[in-house]
Amino acid sequence: MKIDVGKKILSANEEYAFKNSKVFVERKVLCLNMISSPGSGKTTILTRTINELKDKIRIGVIEGDVQTDMDAEKIRATGAPAVQIETGGACHLSAAQVNRALGELPVDRLDLIFIENVGNLVCPSAFELGETGKMAVLSVAEGDDKPAKYPAIFARSKALLINKTDLLAGGLIDFDMDRAKADARKLNKEIKIFAISAKTGDGMDKWHEWLKEQIEAVQRGPS
Amino acid sequence: MKIDVGKKILSANEEYAFKNSKVFVERKVLCLNMISSPGSGKTTILTRTINELKDKIRIGVIEGDVQTDMDAEKIRATGAPAVQIETGGACHLSAAQVNRALGELPVDRLDLIFIENVGNLVCPSAFELGETGKMAVLSVAEGDDKPAKYPAIFARSKALLINKTDLLAGGLIDFDMDRAKADARKLNKEIKIFAISAKTGDGMDKWHEWLKEQIEAVQRGPS
Numbered sequence: 378m379k380i381d382v383g384k385k386i387l388s389a390n391e392e393y394a395f396k397n398s399k400v401f402v403e404r405k406v407l408c409l410n411m412i413s414s415p416g417s418g419k420t421t422i423l424t425r426t427i428n429e430l431k432d433k434i435r436i437g438v439i440e441g442d443v444q445t446d447m448d449a450e451k452i453r454a455t456g457a458p459a460v461q462i463e464t465g466g467a468c469h470l471s472a473a474q475v476n477r478a479l480g481e482l483p484v485d486r487l488d489l490i491f492i493e494n495v496g497n498l499v500c501p502s503a504f505e506l507g508e509t510g511k512m513a514v515l516s517v518a519e520g521d522d523k524p525a526k527y528p529a530i531f532a533r534s535k536a537l538l539i540n541k542t543d544l545l546a547g548g549l550i551d552f553d554m555d556r557a558k559a560d561a562r563k564l565n566k567e568i569k570i571f572a573i574s575a576k577t578g579d580g581m582d583k584w585h586e587w588l589k590e591q592i593e594a595v596q597r598g599p600s
Numbered sequence: 601m602k603i604d605v606g607k608k609i610l611s612a613n614e615e616y617a618f619k620n621s622k623v624f625v626e627r628k629v630l631c632l633n634m635i636s637s638p639g640s641g642k643t644t645i646l647t648r649t650i651n652e653l654k655d656k657i658r659i660g661v662i663e664g665d666v667q668t669d670m671d672a673e674k675i676r677a678t679g680a681p682a683v684q685i686e687t688g689g690a691c692h693l694s695a696a697q698v699n700r701a702l703g704e705l706p707v708d709r710l711d712l713i714f715i716e717n718v719g720n721l722v723c724p725s726a727f728e729l730g731e732t733g734k735m736a737v738l739s740v741a742e743g744d745d746k747p748a749k750y751p752a753i754f755a756r757s758k759a760l761l762i763n764k765t766d767l768l769a770g771g772l773i774d775f776d777m778d779r780a781k782a783d784a785r786k787l788n789k790e791i792k793i794f795a796i797s798a799k800t801g802d803g804m805d806k807w808h809e810w811l812k813e814q815i816e817a818v819q820r821g822p823s
Contacts, residue, residue, distance in 0.1 A: 414637045415721050415750060416742025443722060445749050468691065496750070497722050498638050498785065499666060517742030518764070519639025526668050527638060527719070529689065541741070547770040566712035580703035 385555050390504060393472030397507025399492075400479055407588075407595045408490045411532050412523045413514035414523075415496030418540040420448045421575040423491055423515065427455040429578075433466060434592065439478045441470040441495045448493065458482055469501040470494050476507075490591050498523070502530040509595060510535035517541050517552040523561035532564040535591075536571065538584065543574040604639055608772040613727060616695030620730025626712075630811075630818045631713045633729050635753050636737035637746075638719030641763040643671045643733040644798040645737065650678040652801075655809060657815065658814045661804040662701045664693040671716065682707055693717050693726040711815050718728055721746070732818060733758035740764050747783035749818075759794065761807065766797040794802045 387395065400409045411419050420440075427436050438459040441448040441565060449461035460478040462470060482490065492508060499535040502511065515533040516543055523533045531537065539557060544550050551558055558570050569587055573580035611616065624631045631658040631710050634642050642665075650659050663672040672684035683701040685693060698715060705713065715731060717724040722762065736757040738746055741764055747754045754760065762780060781793050792810055796803035 378695060386660070414639060414719070414742075415746055416637060416739070434699055443750050443752070445745075446701070447749070466722075466726075468720070494639070495722065497691070499689075499718065499720050500723065503689075516639070516741060518739060519637075522668075522670060523638055526670070527666050529666070544767070544772055547772055549767055549770055549772075 387440045387497055390472045394505040394507040397435045397472055397479065399477050399507075401507065401509055401595075404483060404484050405596045405598065408491055408492065408506075408508045409535075409590045409591075410492045410494060410501070410508035410512060412494045412495060412498070412518055412534070413515060414516070417496070417514040417516040418575050419493050419496070419518065420451055422538060422540060422573070423493060424451055424455050425575045425581065426577065426585065426588070427452070427457045430455065430588070431580065434588070435486060435488045437482045437490045439470075439475060439482070439483070439490065439492045441474070441493060443467070443495060458487075464495055464567050467568045468495055468497050468499075468543055469504050470506060471504060472506045476535045485530070488586065488596075498527045498530060502533055506597055509591070512536040514538045514540055515557065517554075519549055521553045521557040521560075524557060524564060531561045531568065534565065534568055536569045536584075536587065537561055539570065539572045540575055542572050542579060543577045556582060601788045612659065613695045616699045617728040617730040620695055620698055622631060622730075623707060623781040624730065624732055626708050626817075628819045628821065629707060629710055629713055630815045631729075631731045632758075633715045633716065633724070633731035633734045633813075634737060635717045635724045635734060635743055635757070636719065637661060637721045637722070637739070640739040641757060641798050642716050642717070642719070642737050642744065643674050645721055645761060645796070646716060647678050648798045648801065648804065649811070650675070650680045652804065653756045653811070654679065657811070658709060660705045660707070661714045662693075662705070662713065664697070664716060664739065665812060666690070668789075681710075687718055691718055691720050691722075691724040691729050693729060694727060695729045698729045711819075714812065717739045721750045721753060726754055732814070735759040735761070737761045737763055738765055738772055738780065744783075747780060748785060751787050754784045754791065757788065757791055759792045759807075759810065760784055762793065762795045763798055765795050765802060766800045
């Protein structure tokens with residue numbers, strides 16, 4: 378009997394994640410897997426980012442929701458291609474679902490694909506989709522204690538967008554920006570943090586610059 | 601061979617849920633399983649509710665979090681007994697965890713036990729803990745589309761608290777209260793909805809009245 382110890386047995390999800398990652402590397406497309414609580418503003422961030430960058434960057438979106446295709450409709454209104462996945466109860470997207478969605482996107486004509494995962498700060502961080510990197514979104518309305526209480530996604534993200542900073546102006550929300558940033562950095566020294574308001578556009582320029590750098594890095598390929 | 605078709609095979613979670621529900625029924629304690637996204641204000645609702653009702657109702661709390669015991673500390677500061685469960689990554693509380701926590705609470709000296717589930721609008725709704733009933737919390741900052749997008753918990757809840765109504769005053773948040781209520785009622789005709797601000801106390805009186813009615817119903821026993 379011959380045992381092939383060199384072959385790692387992959388789960389079905391890992392198999393599809395590997396296939397997806399090959400697509401992103403070979404086609405030189407940046408893919409960001411966006412993870413947050415429900416209502417942190419992911420879709421608004423995406424529509425504003427697409428509208429502000431569409432002359433420079435070709436963006437496509439894979440939308441994950443438990444139910445409804447409202448978010449894909451909002452993305453399509455910007456002119457960007459979007460594929461909706463309804464998980465029908467499941468709390469995260471799977472790599473197989475993303476693989477099918479990629480078949481419906483014009484991948485060869487895109488620089489950047491956002492995967493908007495199901496609104497859930499816990500489960501999606503445990504499922505690889507083959508993405509180039511994960512990113513987290515946290516709304517100031519959720520509170521500055523979330524990196525400490527839900528560490529996994531902050532530990533695994535390349536970037537963190539702290540959104541809805543416009544709500545801080547009214548003095549109605551207690552959110553200690555320094556604490557949230559320090560707690561996220563305690564979990565992840567490399568994480569890039571951008572405080573933004575997708576509603577007013579405040580702070581979006583630095584996030585866009587970072588996106589452009591990430592796209593350039595992917596297009597250059599491995600160094 | 602004799603096959604006992606009358607015996608239903610329960611999952612491990614259902615077994616513990618059944619044990620817990622026996623405790624609540626026999627000791628005539630109302631148990632509410634509170635489910636929401638991270639940062640909807642569950643802990644603030646609980647501390648304010650306990651402080652306002654502690655002369656009339658004896659309340660205990662089981663706190664579920666992925667990590668940290670910050671929430672149990674906040675509850676204990678009110679004088680109410682609280683047990684923290686850290687799930688260490690899991691996205692929902694299990695009935696076995698609640699069963700162990702009940703052993704640490706003075707159940708015989710309580711009228712009401714709140715289970716503050718892990719902040720997650722998807723997974724906890726699928727796991728029975730033996731509670732008298734589920735309830736949902738939705739912050740206006742999360743958006744009025746959440747009942748449509750995450751229907752399961754709204755379909756299964758006895759009550760819905762729409763929290764952080766104080767944020768509506770500044771005009772900074774677009775939240776169509778009628779739409780949120782109508783969508784929740786479309787999923788669940790019986791759901792009681794209370795628009796509250798746990799920060800200012802606005803609307804809390806009706807929620808307290810409802811709690812008292814629920815406790816009286818449990819203390820009367822099955823009719």
